[in-house]
Amino acid sequence: MDLARGEVAAPGSSGPSGSSGSPDTSGTPEVPGAPDPSGLTGLPAASPGKAASSSGAAAGVPARRGAGWVRLALMAVPMAFFAVFFGYPVVAIVGRGLREGGQWQLGRLWQVLSDPDILQVLWFTLWQAAASTGLTLALALPGAYVFARFDFPGKRLLRAVVTVPFVLPTVVVGSAFLALAGRGGVLDEWLGVRLDTSVWAILLAHVFFNYAVVVRTVGGLWSQLDPRQEEAARVLGAGRFTAWRRVTLPALAPSVAAAALIVFLFTFTSFGVIQVLGGPRYATLEVEIYRQTATLLDLPTAAVLTLVQFAAVAALLAVHAWSLRKRETALGLVPAEHTARRPAGARQWALLCSVLGVLLLLTVVPLLVLIQRAFEGPDGFGLASFRALTAQSDSATFVVAPVAAVGNSLAYAAVATAIALVVGGLAAAALTVPRSRLRSNEGTSRVERLVRGFDALLMLPLGTSAVTVGFGFLVALDEPPLDLRSSWILVPLAQALVGVPFVIRTMLPVLRAVDVRLREAAAVLGASPLRAWREVDFPLVRRALLVAAGFAFTVSLGEFGATVFIARPDTPTLPVAVARLLGRAGQSSYGQAMALSTILMLVCAGVLLALERVRTEGQGEL
Amino acid sequence: MLRLDGVTVRFGERTALDAVDLEVAEHETVCVLGPSGSGKSTLLRVVAGLQQADAGRVLLSGRDQTGVSAHRRGVGLMFQDHQLFPQRDVTGNVAFGPRMHRAGRAETERRVAELLELVGLPGAGRRAVTALSGGEQQRVALARALAPEPRLLMLDEPLGQLDRGLRERLVVELRRLFRRLGTTVLAVTHDHGEAFALADRVVVMENGRIAQTGTPLEIWQRPASPFVARFLGFGNIVQATVHGGTAATVWGKLPAPEGTPQGSTLLLVRPGGVLLRAPEEGLRCTVEARTFRGGDASTVTVLLRPEEGPALEAACTLRDAPEEGAEVGALFDPGEVVALSAEAAQ
Numbered sequence: 001m002d003l004a005r006g007e008v009a010a011p012g013s014s015g016p017s018g019s020s021g022s023p024d025t026s027g028t029p030e031v032p033g034a035p036d037p038s039g040l041t042g043l044p045a046a047s048p049g050k051a052a053s054s055s056g057a058a059a060g061v062p063a064r065r066g067a068g069w070v071r072l073a074l075m076a077v078p079m080a081f082f083a084v085f086f087g088y089p090v091v092a093i094v095g096r097g098l099r100e101g102g103q104w105q106l107g108r109l110w111q112v113l114s115d116p117d118i119l120q121v122l123w124f125t126l127w128q129a130a131a132s133t134g135l136t137l138a139l140a141l142p143g144a145y146v147f148a149r150f151d152f153p154g155k156r157l158l159r160a161v162v163t164v165p166f167v168l169p170t171v172v173v174g175s176a177f178l179a180l181a182g183r184g185g186v187l188d189e190w191l192g193v194r195l196d197t198s199v200w201a202i203l204l205a206h207v208f209f210n211y212a213v214v215v216r217t218v219g220g221l222w223s224q225l226d227p228r229q230e231e232a233a234r235v236l237g238a239g240r241f242t243a244w245r246r247v248t249l250p251a252l253a254p255s256v257a258a259a260a261l262i263v264f265l266f267t268f269t270s271f272g273v274i275q276v277l278g279g280p281r282y283a284t285l286e287v288e289i290y291r292q293t294a295t296l297l298d299l300p301t302a303a304v305l306t307l308v309q310f311a312a313v314a315a316l317l318a319v320h321a322w323s324l325r326k327r328e329t330a331l332g333l334v335p336a337e338h339t340a341r342r343p344a345g346a347r348q349w350a351l352l353c354s355v356l357g358v359l360l361l362l363t364v365v366p367l368l369v370l371i372q373r374a375f376e377g378p379d380g381f382g383l384a385s386f387r388a389l390t391a392q393s394d395s396a397t398f399v400v401a402p403v404a405a406v407g408n409s410l411a412y413a414a415v416a417t418a419i420a421l422v423v424g425g426l427a428a429a430a431l432t433v434p435r436s437r438l439r440s441n442e443g444t445s446r447v448e449r450l451v452r453g454f455d456a457l458l459m460l461p462l463g464t465s466a467v468t469v470g471f472g473f474l475v476a477l478d479e480p481p482l483d484l485r486s487s488w489i490l491v492p493l494a495q496a497l498v499g500v501p502f503v504i505r506t507m508l509p510v511l512r513a514v515d516v517r518l519r520e521a522a523a524v525l526g527a528s529p530l531r532a533w534r535e536v537d538f539p540l541v542r543r544a545l546l547v548a549a550g551f552a553f554t555v556s557l558g559e560f561g562a563t564v565f566i567a568r569p570d571t572p573t574l575p576v577a578v579a580r581l582l583g584r585a586g587q588s589s590y591g592q593a594m595a596l597s598t599i600l601m602l603v604c605a606g607v608l609l610a611l612e613r614v615r616t617e618g619q620g621e622l
Numbered sequence: 623m624l625r626l627d628g629v630t631v632r633f634g635e636r637t638a639l640d641a642v643d644l645e646v647a648e649h650e651t652v653c654v655l656g657p658s659g660s661g662k663s664t665l666l667r668v669v670a671g672l673q674q675a676d677a678g679r680v681l682l683s684g685r686d687q688t689g690v691s692a693h694r695r696g697v698g699l700m701f702q703d704h705q706l707f708p709q710r711d712v713t714g715n716v717a718f719g720p721r722m723h724r725a726g727r728a729e730t731e732r733r734v735a736e737l738l739e740l741v742g743l744p745g746a747g748r749r750a751v752t753a754l755s756g757g758e759q760q761r762v763a764l765a766r767a768l769a770p771e772p773r774l775l776m777l778d779e780p781l782g783q784l785d786r787g788l789r790e791r792l793v794v795e796l797r798r799l800f801r802r803l804g805t806t807v808l809a810v811t812h813d814h815g816e817a818f819a820l821a822d823r824v825v826v827m828e829n830g831r832i833a834q835t836g837t838p839l840e841i842w843q844r845p846a847s848p849f850v851a852r853f854l855g856f857g858n859i860v861q862a863t864v865h866g867g868t869a870a871t872v873w874g875k876l877p878a879p880e881g882t883p884q885g886s887t888l889l890l891v892r893p894g895g896v897l898l899r900a901p902e903e904g905l906r907c908t909v910e911a912r913t914f915r916g917g918d919a920s921t922v923t924v925l926l927r928p929e930e931g932p933a934l935e936a937a938c939t940l941r942d943a944p945e946e947g948a949e950v951g952a953l954f955d956p957g958e959v960v961a962l963s964a965e966a967a968q
Contacts, residue, residue: 212650520672521690521705526722526770532693539709 066506074430075454078423085493086461097303105300110556112304118288122308122530123285125268128199132206132267133260139185139207139358140214141256145216146355148222150348158356160608163212163361168604169558169575170209175582176366177205178276179373202282204476205273208362210263217259218252223340225251261320265313265463269562274293285309290467302442306468313463322455353459367601374594385591400570401460402596405577408555409600412488412573416495416556417549423496424503424548431455431504432511462501466561470494473566488571494562499552506548510541548609554604623648623806624669624774629678631830632663638664640830641678646774650805651800653815653821659852661830662810664778669808672701683773693722698772702779704763706751710838712738712762713747719770737765740799757788764796768805775800777809793819814854818842827848848962852892857935858891859962872931873905877956888962893923895958896936898944904951907934910942926952938957 087390098105112118147159165173181187181194181201188194224247233243271286274616276289285305292302343352389403431454473494478485484493514537522532560575567576574596581593624646632640638661646652654662669680671692680687688694698719706715711874713734720730738744741761747756751762760781772816780796781789782838798809799819811817817824818838826834826841834846843850848859848922862869862876863886876889897904907926910933915921922943934952944950 515705517701517705519708520670520692521699521701521707522718522722523672524670524695524697524699525719525766526693526696526716528691528693531722536707 009017011480019251043068045153072230074426078427078428078430079454080460081189081423081500082420082457083459085473085477086469086497087465090131090464090468091477092476093468094303094306097299097301097306102440104282108207108300108306112301113308118301118305119153121283121285121288124282126297128202128206128282128284129264129268132210132270133264134465135203136210136214136263137256137260141218142210142351142355143211143359144215144219144222147219147350148200149227150352152343152352157292157609158359159215160605160611161367162215164367164601164605165363165609166521167479168601169573169578169597170270170368171276171560171579172584172600173208173366174273175593176370176596177201177208177273180366180369199282201277202270202273204362205277206263206267206270208366210266211359211362213262213266214256217262222248222252225454248538258320261316264311264319265316268312269309269315269465271467285312286465286467289465293467293471306465309463310460311461311466317456317459319462320438320459324620364613370594370601371598374480374591374598376591380496385588385595388588389595400572402577402581402592405572405574405596407598409574410603411496412491413553413556415489415492416499416568418553419492419496420499420503420556421545421549423468424500424552425507425545427454427458428498428504428507428511432470437620458504459501461497466559467495467500467565468561470565482525486568488568490566491571491573492556494566495556495559497554497562498559499555502551502555503548506546506551507541510544511537547611550607554607557600557604584609623650623683623807624686625671625681625683626665627679629668629675629680629794631661631663631668631673637830638663638934639668639675642830642832643830643947644825646806647810648806650823651797651805651809651821652825653817654808654810654825654827655812656810656833656854657812657825660827660828662812662827663778664807664830666778666810667715667826667955669699669774669776672699686942696770696773698770698775698914699774700763700767700777700780702782704759706759706796707733707760708752710751711747712743712749712751712754715762715901716765716769718766724771730803733769736764737769737813740768741765742795754925756784759820760784760792768803774806774808777807778807779811782813789816789860790819796820801913828853828855843888844960845962848888848890849962856892857933858896860889860891862889864961873928873952873954876911876954876959879956879959881963882961890960890962891934891954892958892960893935893937894936895952895955896926896934897955898924898936898942898954899951899953901949902951903950905929905934907950907952909946909948909950912943912946926950928952 098108114207122485136584143162147155159276179202229247229251230243235241238246268284269286270284273289274284274287275281275290278284283291285308289302289305291308292305364607374385375383390401473490474485477483477490484490518536519529519532522536525528527535557573558575559573560579563573563574564579567573572580578593578600581589626642626644628641629639630637630641630644630671638774640661642661643666644652644665654665656662663726664673668675669682671687671690671694675688682695682697688833692745707718708717716734717730718735720733720857726734733794735744736749738746741764742849743758743761743765746758746762751759754762756827764780767777781792784792793816799805809817809820811820818841824838824841825832828847828849834841834850836844841850843852844934845854845856851859860871862871864878864882865886867878869876869882869887869889871889876891878889881901905928907928910926910927911925913925914922915923921939922940924943926936928934936952
């Protein structure tokens with residue numbers, strides 16, 4: 001067992017050292033997926049429902065009997081990737097905790113689960129997740145409406161700003177909220193209000209993170225719902241609210257449910273925020289796993305808790321998959337740009353202003369406080385903290401200048417993005433194939449069921465404890481032929497694991513939205529299946545590929561929970577460096593941490609803004 | 623040119639095509655006519671190689687196409703809603719086929735220009751296909767299908783989504799075009815007007831089977847079954863017992879067409895063959911409704927309720943049309959009475 005590195009990186013006693021890896025920083029699967037394909041599915045010509053009814057099979061029909069094998073071959077790489085870099089480490093660490101002398105110690109399960117302290121943790125995990133979800137929905141649904149139906153200056157910029165929290169390392173967000181509402185924070189100075197000892201700080205930080213989930217998933221669909229549906233109801237005698245409740249709400253309900261599930265999932269596995277803001281009183285499962293693993297060295301208990309979290313996440317994902325399937329019922333969708341208009345009348349302006357106000361308070365203010373702290377030094381405002389980042393540190397915490405982390409992070413993220421694109425792209429392609437063949441003469445085959453199970457499996461890393469994965473890497477991948485412990489590739493591999501679900505969720509809707517008959521048209525005109533893919537599918541998914549790459553990149557940049565275990569001391573990533581700086585005493589370190597966080601935030605925001613551009617250009621062209 | 627031998631396609635329980643035999647000769651235009659769900663589109667998809675047949679064979683130029691991929695069959699298919707590639711402009715769409723067949727650049731350019739000229743869109747090459755009107759999209763789709771010079775061109779509801787005026791104009795244009803190019807054409811449609819205007823030969827389909835084959839005139843004059851007759855819009859069908867030259871029906875005695883076998887049969891009276899007279903003459907009826915149809919002859923369809931038997935439809939000119947509620951007598955023109963096949967009477 002090698003805990004040394006983990007302890008160097010995250011001194012157990014200091015609160016703000018930890019951060020969540022996968023759940024919080026990875027974002028929602030649907031978020032990038034929802035907006036981009038909209039431009040495609042919104043096209044009147046490409047109606048997937050119709051495609052399914054009129055098409056028996058895709059272009060290369062005579063090769064159909066081989067299609068199952070094509071699918072399996074496409075799945076082979078992602079499957080191997082997940083088996084080796086996800087399944088194996090998790091199983092290894094659970095095994096290490098629950099096996100003793102070659103015997104499974106299943107009695108431990110019961111022993112741990114009947115511990116009142118653990119039950120307390122479970123209960124808190126559940127109710128804070130439920131409360132965070134409720135609060136997020138209440139605050140973000142009006143936001144979704146405003147972004148979907150109103151046109152206002154700066155909308156594109158604001159949409160990107162909303163998404164920034166999403167890819168920020170939780171440790172940075174926790175610090176920002178601490179700076180805002182903690183002791184000596186802005187609210188404390190001005191109003192004498194302190195929230196860091198109450199659960200409110202946690203809930204608000206969760207809203208901060210997940211506001212974008214709701215705005216993007218629900219708002220994305222909302223912006224494509226044909227307003228004439230509601231108008232039809234109005235003409236038939238329904239009042240404004242009744243029309244919304246009877247027509248729009250039922251159409252939105254599945255996507256609201258999906259968004260709620262995602263938010264619940266992320267807050268259920270929340271780590272960094274609770275570490276920073278929860279103090280000794282509040283702990284979620286993930287925090288407890290971390291504590292048991294890194295501080296108490298109680299691997300058996302950690303293993304049991306990992307299993308519990310695993311089961312809960314699997315159940316949530318199953319519900320999510322089910323609600324997704326329900327969401328696929330055909331809705332009359334129109335291109336988003338035709339549905340938004342300028343607000344008219346005092347009430348709409350008031351709604352717009354209040355939503356933007358909430359947005360400002362929740363999203364922009366914490367980010368601004370973060371930046372303010374970065375520039376605030378002992379000698380007033382200036383670049384002192386940024387300059388200090390370039391200095392070769394003499395302390396034991398840093399072998400290299402903190403600014404080196406920028407280069408490391410970018411390089412790691414680039415490699416991780418490449419891996420995620422290959423693995424996720426292949427998986428998405430494999431998952432697309434059966435769709436067009438649903439009505440094939442053979443019906444649902446065993447292969448298809450396998451593919452569907454695969455779909456759900458690929459989402460698991462989103463909810464699995466990043467701490468477990470990171471620690472599992474160290475435990476499992478240290479023997480030949482897979483002795484990667486000293487290899488730099490370990491970090492991008494762990495980060496790619498988090499990026500893959502993203503790539504899949506971005507690519508899948510777009511790939512599925514490509515009308516089968518376009519492919520058939522190409523085939524009849526003489527294009528072989530491969531050529532048809534290159535000529536028809538590829539130009540349509542190129543943009544989604546770019547978006548997927550962007551998200552995978554930012555997610556990799558922000559990944560912390562797993563990276564902290566495996567990043568080498570001389571090559572820290574940005575979030576790891578931030579955590580180390582925060583764990584170090586002193587005003588200067590705090591300022592440097594904030595400065596580094598600001599750099600990270602700006603990089604993420606830059607990537608997101610570029611994505612917004614790709615997205616709108618795409619809609620403009622189609 | 624094209625031959626189908628007992629082609630059968632099943633989707634689970636449903637049989638989309640049931641042992642269909644069909645032949646299309648070189649330079650011939652054949653139109654498959656049928657209601658939606660009768661299997662017409664599936665027929666085209668089987669020929670194109672987009673749908674595998676569960677039984678039977680498709681032969682093109684005498685060669686069995688089983689196992690030949692869609693992209694190697696050398697047939698053209700114009701999809702119902704065109705399926706133009708949205709990310710390519712007009713030229714990109716039309717040039718797609720020649721490119722797939724490795725035509726040279728100069729050759730492709732010449733072909734595209736020629737085809738755009740042919741379909742009446744010269745100089746539209748740089749336009750985005752999404753910016754085109756329905757009629758223009760239809761023309762581009764036609765040009766795209768013709769570009770690789772397919773040995774057989776198939777059209778799926780070629781004019782289905784266009785408005786009436788445009789449709790009537792395009793039907794004439796298409797027919798002239800196919801004549802000039804000598805193209806072999808297999809088209810499907812649910813509109814009998816379209817089928818009659820376009821085709822040398824019409825094939826009527828019912829539930830995956832061929833109900834009747836013939837020239838437009840033959841089908842119009844002698845529908846083979848009540849299904850075909852009703853599909854063509856004829857409603858005056860009545861059970862009859864033929865004895866000598868007359869047929870006994872609930873509408874009274876009707877003149878039986880020549881060659882009708884004796885005994886029980888079904889008779890069709892075309893609306894034009896129901897002559898309106900004074901109430902004392904012929905079958906006494908009440909005028910239940912009248913519908914003005916327009917057209918060159920100012921036709922009016924009159925719905926008659928006889929004292930006995932099913933309602934009758936009569937066609938007359940506006941000038942001769944009786945008022946609603948009026949009492950009239952109906953006579954039957956022997957030339958407009960058709961015997962539907964005895965087999966179909968079951």
